[in-house]
Amino acid sequence: MPQLDLETISRRFGAVTALDGVSLSLRPGEVHALMGENGAGKSTLIRVLAGLDRPDEGRIMLGGEEIPPGQPAAMREAGLRFIHQELHAVKGLSVAENMHLDHPYPRRAGLVNWGALNAAASEALARLGLETIDPRAPMTDLGPGDQMLVRIASTLIADGDRPAWLYVMDEPTAALTSGESERLFTVIGQLIGQGGGVLYVSHRMPEVLRLADRVTVLRDGRHVSTRPLSETGEARIIEEMTGRDLSALFPPRRSDATPGEVVLRVEQLSAGPLEEATFELRAGEVLGVAGIAGSGRGALLRALVGEQSRSDGTVTLDGRTLNGGPKQAWRGGMAYVPRERRSEGLMLRRAIFENVALPHLSGLARLRYFLDHRRQRRVARDLGGQVQLKAASITQACEELSGGNQQKVLFARALAGAPKVLLLDEPTRGVDIGARSELYRLIRELSDAGLAVVMASSDLPELLGLSDRIAIMRDGRLSEFVEAEGLTEAELLSRFYHLSKEEQAA
Amino acid sequence: MMQVARRFGGVAGMLAVIAFFAINLPETFLTPRNLLNISQQISMLTVVAATMTVVMVMGDFDLSVGSMASLSGVVAAILFTQDWSVPAAVGVALAVGLAGGLFNGIVVSVVGILPFVATLATLTVFSGLAFVVSDGRTIFGRDIPPGFGDFARGGPVIGMADERALVLPNLTLVAIAVVLVIWIVLEQTSYGRRLYAIGGNRDAARLAGIPVVPLRLSAFAFTGVGAALAGLMYASRVASANPTQGDGLMLTAIAAVFLGMTLTRDGQPKVLATLAGVAVLGVLDNGLTQMRVDSYVREVLVGAIILFAVGLSALGRRGAARRR
Ligand SMILES: Nc1ncnc2c1ncn2[C@@H]1O[C@H](COP(=O)(O)OP(=O)(O)OP(=O)(O)O)[C@@H](O)[C@H]1O
Numbered sequence: 089m090p091q092l093d094l095e096t097i098s099r100r101f102g103a104v105t106a107l108d109g110v111s112l113s114l115r116p117g118e119v120h121a122l123m124g125e126n127g128a129g130k131s132t133l134i135r136v137l138a139g140l141d142r143p144d145e146g147r148i149m150l151g152g153e154e155i156p157p158g159q160p161a162a163m164r165e166a167g168l169r170f171i172h173q174e175l176h177a178v179k180g181l182s183v184a185e186n187m188h189l190d191h192p193y194p195r196r197a198g199l200v201n202w203g204a205l206n207a208a209a210s211e212a213l214a215r216l217g218l219e220t221i222d223p224r225a226p227m228t229d230l231g232p233g234d235q236m237l238v239r240i241a242s243t244l245i246a247d248g249d250r251p252a253w254l255y256v257m258d259e260p261t262a263a264l265t266s267g268e269s270e271r272l273f274t275v276i277g278q279l280i281g282q283g284g285g286v287l288y289v290s291h292r293m294p295e296v297l298r299l300a301d302r303v304t305v306l307r308d309g310r311h312v313s314t315r316p317l318s319e320t321g322e323a324r325i326i327e328e329m330t331g332r333d334l335s336a337l338f339p340p341r342r343s344d345a346t347p348g349e350v351v352l353r354v355e356q357l358s359a360g361p362l363e364e365a366t367f368e369l370r371a372g373e374v375l376g377v378a379g380i381a382g383s384g385r386g387a388l389l390r391a392l393v394g395e396q397s398r399s400d401g402t403v404t405l406d407g408r409t410l411n412g413g414p415k416q417a418w419r420g421g422m423a424y425v426p427r428e429r430r431s432e433g434l435m436l437r438r439a440i441f442e443n444v445a446l447p448h449l450s451g452l453a454r455l456r457y458f459l460d461h462r463r464q465r466r467v468a469r470d471l472g473g474q475v476q477l478k479a480a481s482i483t484q485a486c487e488e489l490s491g492g493n494q495q496k497v498l499f500a501r502a503l504a505g506a507p508k509v510l511l512l513d514e515p516t517r518g519v520d521i522g523a524r525s526e527l528y529r530l531i532r533e534l535s536d537a538g539l540a541v542v543m544a545s546s547d548l549p550e551l552l553g554l555s556d557r558i559a560i561m562r563d564g565r566l567s568e569f570v571e572a573e574g575l576t577e578a579e580l581l582s583r584f585y586h587l588s589k590e591e592q593a594a
Numbered sequence: 595m596m597q598v599a600r601r602f603g604g605v606a607g608m609l610a611v612i613a614f615f616a617i618n619l620p621e622t623f624l625t626p627r628n629l630l631n632i633s634q635q636i637s638m639l640t641v642v643a644a645t646m647t648v649v650m651v652m653g654d655f656d657l658s659v660g661s662m663a664s665l666s667g668v669v670a671a672i673l674f675t676q677d678w679s680v681p682a683a684v685g686v687a688l689a690v691g692l693a694g695g696l697f698n699g700i701v702v703s704v705v706g707i708l709p710f711v712a713t714l715a716t717l718t719v720f721s722g723l724a725f726v727v728s729d730g731r732t733i734f735g736r737d738i739p740p741g742f743g744d745f746a747r748g749g750p751v752i753g754m755a756d757e758r759a760l761v762l763p764n765l766t767l768v769a770i771a772v773v774l775v776i777w778i779v780l781e782q783t784s785y786g787r788r789l790y791a792i793g794g795n796r797d798a799a800r801l802a803g804i805p806v807v808p809l810r811l812s813a814f815a816f817t818g819v820g821a822a823l824a825g826l827m828y829a830s831r832v833a834s835a836n837p838t839q840g841d842g843l844m845l846t847a848i849a850a851v852f853l854g855m856t857l858t859r860d861g862q863p864k865v866l867a868t869l870a871g872v873a874v875l876g877v878l879d880n881g882l883t884q885m886r887v888d889s890y891v892r893e894v895l896v897g898a899i900i901l902f903a904v905g906l907s908a909l910g911r912r913g914a915a916r917r918r
């Protein structure tokens with residue numbers, strides 16, 4: 089296979105320069121990591137490469153010949169396959185059909201050959217060890233992690249005489265658990281072994297250090313460096329990405345930790361998959377919620393905010409019982425950052441400030457009902473500053489922001505009402521390391537000032553670095569609470585599984 | 595850039611329509627009297643389209659407004675035949691509108707039927723009720739109290755032209771009041787912004803603590819009352835009521851909202867833009883009628899112009915999307 093060259097690609101969106109003369113060579117047989125902060129231009133570069141976006145300048149060359157820009161079919165023809173950053177599942181279509189969205193359906197006598205369609209899907213799924221997923225099931229029955237795996241699998245479907253050789257993955261592990269990620273890494277190893285190449289984007293440093301052969305760093309749309317992994321390392325990559333030294337990602341805990349008043353009391357709470365959760369949370373405490381996928385981390389948060397209607401139990405916030413939906417929870421001083429920022433969080437086509445103000449409209453209004461536009465904007469601007477939001481202006485539509493900055497809009501929204509309890513579901517998914525350290529610092533500052541935080545996460549360093557206590561969940565139950573101080577990742581992980589083994593033995 | 599072209603393209607198109615008639619009808623078109631006349635002609639449509647905007651910001655529709663307008667007209671007229679006073683009969687007709695709107699709201703938001711299907715069904719229901727209530731007759735003449743019919747013909751005098759008084763029609767005043775109320779509700783209250791939020795992303799709105807179900811339900815009350823009010827205005831203007839006279843309002847109102855959406859920066863429904871859409875349709879209708887264009891040809895032309903405007907804006911939007 090020849091190599092693919094991106095030559096001085098530039099792309100501007102109005103006043104924003106997303107890419108500024110970026111050149112890159114992609115070769116078969118290696119994993120090329122693309123690193124950069126949120127908004128550095130990684131996804132834009134990938135969209136250009138996929139033909140979904142036309143560059144203002146620059147060319148894409150395959151073995152010395154130019155590929156016409158802006159034509160997804162031409163890129164496919166050249167053997168490229170893509171996994172884009174945001175999840176898109178077509179409702180109403182089966183897993184197999186979703187996997188064939190950009191492939192021709194197998195046909196027989198002009199009609200869809202359903203057997204072959206499902207067989208091709210099964211085969212690709214099997215390569216990722218996903219035999220348990222039925223290709224005929226509706227896509228929307230799957231959880232977000234499985235949906236991502238299905239999308240990854242769909243790039244593996246062989247189609248005829250146009251072999252794929254370059255797989256482009258934009259944050260493929262953002263929605264995956266560590267076990268699921270491992271399966272992906274195995275497949276990446278196989279692809280490389282068969283002479284394929286991978287362009288890999290991730291904000292998770294350990295993955296990059298483990299997988300990459302070469303690392304390219306982008307900053308503010310400009311190419312900073314491309315080096316073999318052997319000539320660079322974590323510290324250097326971070327320095328090049330951020331221009332800062334971020335050796336202390338997690339801010340230190342306060343030493344004089346006097347426990348605060350109990351602000352949240354949960355008793356025997358059952359809702360959907362969640363069963364009989366009981367715990368107390370004190371002001372200033374950060375409670376991590378850990379567990380394998382499907383253990384009920386997200387369900388716990390959804391039950392607390394009242395999205396999942398409860399079958400039993402009580403939630404008491406600051407002495408008041410909550411028994412309504414999300415509206416009452418926000419009123420009572422709870423704030424929620426959902427896991428799926430695009431489908432559950434943002435009004436994508438609306439301005440940043442409107443998204444920030446959404447749950448607080450009454451509080452920001454005059455005489456309760458009449459809007460105070462100026463105040464809304466001021467609050468959004470202040471909080472945008474506090475979370476270090478990078479945007480042209482607060483009237484910009486959220487769909488124009490990079491993934492990490494969209495997440496910061498949701499943080500700004502959560503903090504705008506001065507909450508007492510903050511619920512975070514995968515708070516730094518897709519957030520770059522620089523912004524992540526800012527968010528960590530922010531969470532720590534807020535908790536020092538008395539905010540209680542419940543944080544569900546699949547990111548072990550984050551759980552260990554930020555939590556005071558960690559609640560471990562299994563099968564919808566809170567099975568154990570552990571002090572985070574001094575715990576190691578291996579110890580934490582072993583607790584996820586230990587319990588299951590004991591149970592199996594019993 | 596494209597957005598600027600798109601928006602000003604819309605405005606330019608409207609000005610072109612007005613200029614066209616002004617040139618072709620130099621004597622009669624751009625006179626204060628004709629403009630006041632147009633304002634009266636479009637007042638009913640304005641009321642229906644403005645209230646339709648309230649549900650359309652949530653991404654919903656109300657197809658039942660036309661038959662609700664017919665129903666409220668015949669309800670008032672039937673009460674007149676029973677010697678009810680004008681305020682009482684009008685009050686009952688508006689209450690019927692409120693009830694119908696809330697019923698639509700319940701079916702759409704509590705039961706969860708798609709608004710297209712739900713309001714298509716209530717369209718038939720209201721229309722049938724209008725026939726039942728009126729026995730299929732047109733109610734007119736002495737049955738309609740003079741006070742009711744005179745309302746539409748009256749209005750404050752605002753000047754003189756050609757030695758006749760220029761009257762600002764009462765119906766126009768009603769329409770202005772409705773637009774003002776809807777503008778305040780949608781643009782200046784947190785209630786209105788929450789409706790926009792529901793249109794922006796319903797799940798996100800709910801998770802951010804917006805009570806989606808009651809809000810959606812309540813918004814349909816606006817279309818119900820608006821339609822009933824328009825039906826009364828219509829009945830007053832023609833001093834009669836029959837069970838089909840409001841039926842044409844629904845499609846035109848939705849078309850006006852869509853026309854208006856082509857003028858807004860982000861393609862959202864906005865009540866002032868809707869008003870501009872109504873005005874374009876009204877001007878077209880008035881101008882073409884004055885030019886003695888056959889009424890069927892007129893329909894073809896109006897339909898084509900709507901397609902053209904909305905199509906142009908869709909193309910512009912696609913251009914904007916491509917840049918992403
Ligand atoms: N359609 C658009 N309109 C305006 N600006 C855009 C658009 N798409 C991207 N941008 C801007 O281009 C820049 C690069 O965005 P991009 O999505 O490529 O970042 P990224 O490196 O993938 O970030 P992340 O890690 O958060 O996914 C950002 O400043 C973003 O706001």
Ligand SMILES: [Mg+2]
Binds near residue numbers: 173258491
């Ligand atoms: Mg990205």
